[in-house]
Amino acid sequence: MSLRLIVAEDAVLLREGLIGLFERVGHKVVAAVGDAEALEKAVRADRPDLIVTDVRMPPALGDDGLRSAVRLREEFPGLPVLVLSQYVERSYALRLLDSGGGAGVGYLLKERVSAVTDFMAAIERVATGGTVVDPEVITQLVRLHQDPLERLSPREREVLALIAEGQTNAGLAKSLFLSEAAVNKHIGNIFNKLDLPVDTDGHRRVLAVLAFLRS
Amino acid sequence: MRPTTAWQALAQRPLSFLTSSWPWRSLAYLSGGVVVGAAAALFFALGLAAGIALLVVLIGVAPLAGLVLASTVVGRVERRRLRLVDLDPLSDPHRAPDSPGPRAWVTARLKEQVTWRELTFTLLSAASLWWLDLLVLGFSFGLPALTFASTDGSTWPWTVFGAIVLLASPYTVTSWAGARGALARTFLVPRGKELGEELQEVRASQSRLLDSFDAERARIERDLHDGAQQRLVSLGMTLGMLRLEVPPNSPVTRLLSEAEDQLSTAHKELRALIRGLNPPVLADHGLVAAIEDYAGRFPIPVQVDLRLPERLSRQLETTMYYLINEALTNIARHSGATCAQVYGRYHSDQLLLNILDNGRGGADPGKGTGMTGLADRVAALDGRIQVLSPVGGPTLLQVEVPCRFA
Numbered sequence: 046m047s048l049r050l051i052v053a054e055d056a057v058l059l060r061e062g063l064i065g066l067f068e069r070v071g072h073k074v075v076a077a078v079g080d081a082e083a084l085e086k087a088v089r090a091d092r093p094d095l096i097v098t099d100v101r102m103p104p105a106l107g108d109d110g111l112r113s114a115v116r117l118r119e120e121f122p123g124l125p126v127l128v129l130s131q132y133v134e135r136s137y138a139l140r141l142l143d144s145g146g147g148a149g150v151g152y153l154l155k156e157r158v159s160a161v162t163d164f165m166a167a168i169e170r171v172a173t174g175g176t177v178v179d180p181e182v183i184t185q186l187v188r189l190h191q192d193p194l195e196r197l198s199p200r201e202r203e204v205l206a207l208i209a210e211g212q213t214n215a216g217l218a219k220s221l222f223l224s225e226a227a228v229n230k231h232i233g234n235i236f237n238k239l240d241l242p243v244d245t246d247g248h249r250r251v252l253a254v255l256a257f258l259r260s
Numbered sequence: 261m262r263p264t265t266a267w268q269a270l271a272q273r274p275l276s277f278l279t280s281s282w283p284w285r286s287l288a289y290l291s292g293g294v295v296v297g298a299a300a301a302l303f304f305a306l307g308l309a310a311g312i313a314l315l316v317v318l319i320g321v322a323p324l325a326g327l328v329l330a331s332t333v334v335g336r337v338e339r340r341r342l343r344l345v346d347l348d349p350l351s352d353p354h355r356a357p358d359s360p361g362p363r364a365w366v367t368a369r370l371k372e373q374v375t376w377r378e379l380t381f382t383l384l385s386a387a388s389l390w391w392l393d394l395l396v397l398g399f400s401f402g403l404p405a406l407t408f409a410s411t412d413g414s415t416w417p418w419t420v421f422g423a424i425v426l427l428a429s430p431y432t433v434t435s436w437a438g439a440r441g442a443l444a445r446t447f448l449v450p451r452g453k454e455l456g457e458e459l460q461e462v463r464a465s466q467s468r469l470l471d472s473f474d475a476e477r478a479r480i481e482r483d484l485h486d487g488a489q490q491r492l493v494s495l496g497m498t499l500g501m502l503r504l505e506v507p508p509n510s511p512v513t514r515l516l517s518e519a520e521d522q523l524s525t526a527h528k529e530l531r532a533l534i535r536g537l538n539p540p541v542l543a544d545h546g547l548v549a550a551i552e553d554y555a556g557r558f559p560i561p562v563q564v565d566l567r568l569p570e571r572l573s574r575q576l577e578t579t580m581y582y583l584i585n586e587a588l589t590n591i592a593r594h595s596g597a598t599c600a601q602v603y604g605r606y607h608s609d610q611l612l613l614n615i616l617d618n619g620r621g622g623a624d625p626g627k628g629t630g631m632t633g634l635a636d637r638v639a640a641l642d643g644r645i646q647v648l649s650p651v652g653g654p655t656l657l658q659v660e661v662p663c664r665f666a
Contacts, residue, residue: 056486062497066497108540131531132534158497159495159499161503
């Protein structure tokens with residue numbers, strides 16, 4: 046798959062690095078900008094398949110990048126956005142997930158970029174309407190929900206965390222060295238124990254788990 | 261010890277005092293007292309008469325209020341004059357009115373307790389003190405002058421008496437001047453809350469210090485974020501590119517994995533460091549979000565129940581964040597608690613914060629340097645911290661800080 050991307054990152058070094066990475070795997074960077082205003086302008090001028098943006102950017106050096114991302118998703122429903130952050134801030138991730146029903150969004154730590162293969166898989170998952178959440182954020186969410194999660198076995202908790210990150214069944218099976226059938230069984234058990242709707246799949250399943258973790 | 265008041269000068273060196281400037285200063289003080297007192301008496305008699313006469317038609321309130329305000333002028337003059345017999349510094353107890361204009365000034369003055377003390381002192385001066393000044397001066401100089409003037413063969417004992425009185429006059433005059441000065445001081449110095457200006461000055465400088473700490477912290481955090489952190493991410497990208505270039509079963513991949521692991525550790529450490537310095541979520545979303553985020557990372561479950569009507573001031577926010585942060589860190593380190601609770605509410609200009617844990621108790625707030633530093637921070641904001649920690653637990657840390665929303 047070849048995607049048309051817009052990259053927003055104020056540090057030139059990283060911006061160039063990202064462009065290099067994307068072009069190396071065959072995506073096309075149609076615009077690369079260094080602040081939130083320019084990002085909005087670029088998206089309005091030429092709607093891309095996916096935006097990759099930093100959180101902290103000029104003009105205010107607060108969470109301008111994230112705000113722009115949320116605004117753009119309101120303006121262009123379904124516009125896929127991957128936010129790269131230097132920090133694991135749950136509130137940032139959750140605000141992003143709240144925009145546009147959580148489809149086609151990703152929130153990852155910047156350092157995940159170095160695992161190129163996984164990073165590119167995440168890019169594709171977000172571009173096709175999936176949801177990707179950084180494992181660190183999920184760790185925090187899981188920690189906040191000690192009580193209901195005590196009903197799960199340690200293995201089931203692992204599976205749940207991976208689902209929340211946005212992993213597919215195939216991805217789950219690969220990371221846990223299980224067969225897909227075993228993965229399916231775990232998922233069924235988890236959803237039963239937590240009273241989650243079982244008939245969900247794809248990113249709706251991710252959102253159901255996230256919604257549970259946030260409740 | 262140089263004497264700072266007429267009385268001290270008199271008591272410390274009764275003899276050399278005679279050749280010092282103190283007797284002359286006392287003399288000037290009393291002479292001035294007569295002039296000021298007489299003028300005040302005249303002015304007040306007229307003003308009072310006018311006020312009472314006109315009170316029937318209500319305009320009289322103006323002269324009466326005028327008298328009250330005039331006494332602040334007398335107060336100022338008396339404070340200036342006091343320097344003749346009392347070198348200790350004396351600050352102006354009046355506050356600056358909140359807004360410019362005569363109206364604001366009048367309301368401010370009429371509301372101040374010190375204005376009424378000045379009025380009392382002025383009335384006292386007008387009614388009796390200046391008479392006493394005159395009496396002392398008359399006795400010390402008038403009486404000897406009279407005895408010398410009317411001296412003849414039969415009244416020489418009186419002349420001797422006059423001479424003695426005149427020789428003693430520096431002591432007489434200075435004694436009364438010292439007493440009058442002490443009386444003036446008790447009426448005219450700032451008390452309690454009127455000292456507020458100075459205390460506020462101290463507090464303001466403390467809070468400036470806090471501000472500069474916070475600014476410095478933010479600067480270091482920014483530098484790390486824009487510098488080291490970006491470079492590490494960039495290094496990660498280069499490693500990622502390298503991995504793409506290297507065939508999957510090459511011996512280099514093992515080294516690459518090692519490098520990636522080390523890099524990941526460096527990232528984690530740097531993130532923790534930055535979070536400790538200046539959590540970005542605090543600046544962006546305020547205290548509640550920052551504490552919830554912090555609690556989410558905490559090794560033991562922390563129940564957060566913080567409700568604030570809006571964002572706190574930056575300074576209060578930062579202080580409260582570090583306070584909760586430090587308190588929870590202490591709980592994790594020393595208390596053996598299995599869960600903690602952070603509860604915060606705002607009402608009637610107070611922010612109340614309770615941090616509770618089910619640990620073993622017996623916490624000594626004096627022991628942790630971190631907590632002492634925080635107590636200082638809270639004190640600089642006019643708040644206080646109390647710790648209730650019986651042996652066997654539970655421990656409650658309670659913080660109260662004044663806080664106003666504009």
